[in-house]
Amino acid sequence: MDFSLSAxxxxxxxxxxxxxxxxxxxxxxxxxxxxxxxSEALRNELVEKARDAELLTPHASREFGGRxxxxxxxxIVFEEAGYSTLGPTALNIHAPxxxxxxxxxxxxxxxxxxxxxxPMVQGRLRSCFAMTEPxxxxxxxxxxxATTAVRDGDHLRDQRNxxxxxxxxxxxxxxxxxxxGGWRRHNVPFGHGPSGNRIGAHDGCAx
Amino acid sequence: MDALDSCFTGGHGVIEFKDFRVPASDVxxxxxxxxxxxxxxxAPARLTHCMRWLGQARRAHDVxxxxxxxxxxxxRPLGEHEGVSFMLADNxxxxxxxxxxxxxxxxxxDQGERCNFExxxxxxxxxxxxxxxxxxxxxxxxxxxxxxxxxVPRIFxxxxxxRIYDGPSEVHRYSLGKKIVAGRRDVSLQARGDA
Numbered sequence: 001m002d003f004s005l006s007a008x009x010x011x012x013x014x015x016x017x018x019x020x021x022x023x024x025x026x027x028x029x030x031x032x033x034x035x036x037x038x039s040e041a042l043r044n045e046l047v048e049k050a051r052d053a054e055l056l057t058p059h060a061s062r063e064f065g066g067r068x069x070x071x072x073x074x075x076i077v078f079e080e081a082g083y084s085t086l087g088p089t090a091l092n093i094h095a096p097x098x099x100x101x102x103x104x105x106x107x108x109x110x111x112x113x114x115x116x117x118x119p120m121v122q123g124r125l126r127s128c129f130a131m132t133e134p135x136x137x138x139x140x141x142x143x144x145x146a147t148t149a150v151r152d153g154d155h156l157r158d159q160r161n162x163x164x165x166x167x168x169x170x171x172x173x174x175x176x177x178x179x180x181g182g183w184r185r186h187n188v189p190f191g192h193g194p195s196g197n198r199i200g201a202h203d204g205c206a207x
Numbered sequence: 208m209d210a211l212d213s214c215f216t217g218g219h220g221v222i223e224f225k226d227f228r229v230p231a232s233d234v235x236x237x238x239x240x241x242x243x244x245x246x247x248x249x250a251p252a253r254l255t256h257c258m259r260w261l262g263q264a265r266r267a268h269d270v271x272x273x274x275x276x277x278x279x280x281x282x283r284p285l286g287e288h289e290g291v292s293f294m295l296a297d298n299x300x301x302x303x304x305x306x307x308x309x310x311x312x313x314x315x316x317d318q319g320e321r322c323n324f325e326x327x328x329x330x331x332x333x334x335x336x337x338x339x340x341x342x343x344x345x346x347x348x349x350x351x352x353x354x355x356x357x358x359v360p361r362i363f364x365x366x367x368x369x370r371i372y373d374g375p376s377e378v379h380r381y382s383l384g385k386k387i388v389a390g391r392r393d394v395s396l397q398a399r400g401d402a
Contacts, residue, residue, distance in 0.1 A: 003310070028358060033213065034213065035209045035210070035213050035218065036209075036213065036217060036218030037213050037214060037215045037216045037217060037218050038216050039216075040216065043216040059255075070313075070317045071251065071254070071312075071313035071314070071316040071317045072310065072313045072314055072317055074254075074255060074258060074313065075254075075258050075309050075310055075313045078255055078258035078259050078262065079258050079259070079261045079262040079265070079306075079309075080262060081259065081262060082258065082259035082260060082261060082262020082263050082265075082266075083262040083263070083265060083266045084262075084266070085214055085263070085358060085361055085362065085365065087259075087262065088214075088259050089214075089216060093255070093259070094214075094215060094216075094259070095215070095252065095255075095256060095259075096252075098252065098255055099248050099249070099251070099252030099255065100248070102247075102248060102251055102252065103235075103244060103247060103248040104235075106244075106247050106248075107235055107236040107244055107247065108235060108236075109232075111232070112232075112233070112235065126216065126217070128217075130222065131372070140371070140374065140375045140377070140378050141374075141378050142242075142245060147224065149229070151238075152228065154230065154231045155228040155229060155230055155231060156228065156229045156231070156234060156238075157226070157227065157228050157229075
């Protein structure tokens with residue numbers, strides 16, 4: 001049983017620790033924060049700092065511009081990033097983008113990866129994760145999910161009106177990208193869907 | 208929608224899908240495989256929550272520790288009073304317990320294990336242990352712990368949701384319990400060739 005960290009992991013741990021202490025913790029009292037989290041401007045500034053330090057989106061594959069971290073590598077880097085409330089935002093490793101990036105790498109087509117994954121890894125696109133529904137839909141357990149979709153020509157159409165609670169993520173230019181956390185998962189370009197779509201923020205997120 | 212946490216850019220909201228159409232080219236993966244894909248995403252994502260919040264718990268502990276070493280009460284540092292020193296010791300135990308669950312489960316994932324059982328277990332252990340660390344840190348800071356003079360109350364408010372999202376502790380305990388009754392054990396304890 002070997003709990004020692006590789007030289008590479010130790011170096012990365014020290015690098016992230018120094019980056020968080022020197023560049024991110026000083027911004028923790030930045031006024032560009034509200035109950036809806038860091039503002040878009042602050043978020044972009046944080047991401048820029050991580051990009052400059054070559055620490056942005058380290059969990060993504062090398063092919064898409066990350067460091068291709070192993071799970072143990074993530075354990076080291078993410079704990080260090082989490083030392084600041086703004087660290088995971090800076091490194092672009094916060095929920096739900098971090099998990100969505102993992103899923104897109106595993107499941108998306110080549111075209112979908114170019115459209116969604118690459119800008120997410122670059123820190124230029126954010127995503128959301130829709131999890132809960134009003135009664136009788138899903139709450140704590142996804143096995144209760146009630147939102148369904150049916151095939152309609154070359155489209156899928158929603159079958160039931162559902163409101164879902166999600167962590168809203170807005171792209172720089174105002175597009176939403178939603179990875180719907182249902183039994184069927186869709187990439188939903190929020191707000192810019194084909195004509196006839198209604199996907200509305202009932203209770204919008206600031207940012 | 209305002210929430211207790213304020214660490215996510217954009218925060219939380221409510222959206223409605225109505226007459227919504229998704230082009231076939233935008234469907235992620237194969238239709239009907241959503242639950243399997245959710246597992247692809249959720250097992251590692253549960254663990255990455257544990258990692259980030261471990262950093263937050265360690266920060267809260269460090270702030271409280273700094274205070275316990277410098278603040279004098281009755282002629283000695285706060286940290287030399289047993290009530291406070293025991294809380295610091297308990298924090299250390301909880302931090303290390305969480306870290307070992309994370310490292311072990313991460314190592315198993317790196318060996319190619321699916322870790323649905325192990326990541327579920329780690330999620331409950333870490334979310335509860337890390338929460339206890341932050342709660343004790345508030346307690347050690349005393350009156351200052353409930354003001355925004357330090358980052359600790361901010362971490363306190365942000366972290367509470369971790370015991371709920373990505374499956375509340377109760378859902379994971381229920382799921383773990385069912386698997387345990389069915390004979391499931393930690394994958395490390397299974398002999399080679401033992402399914």
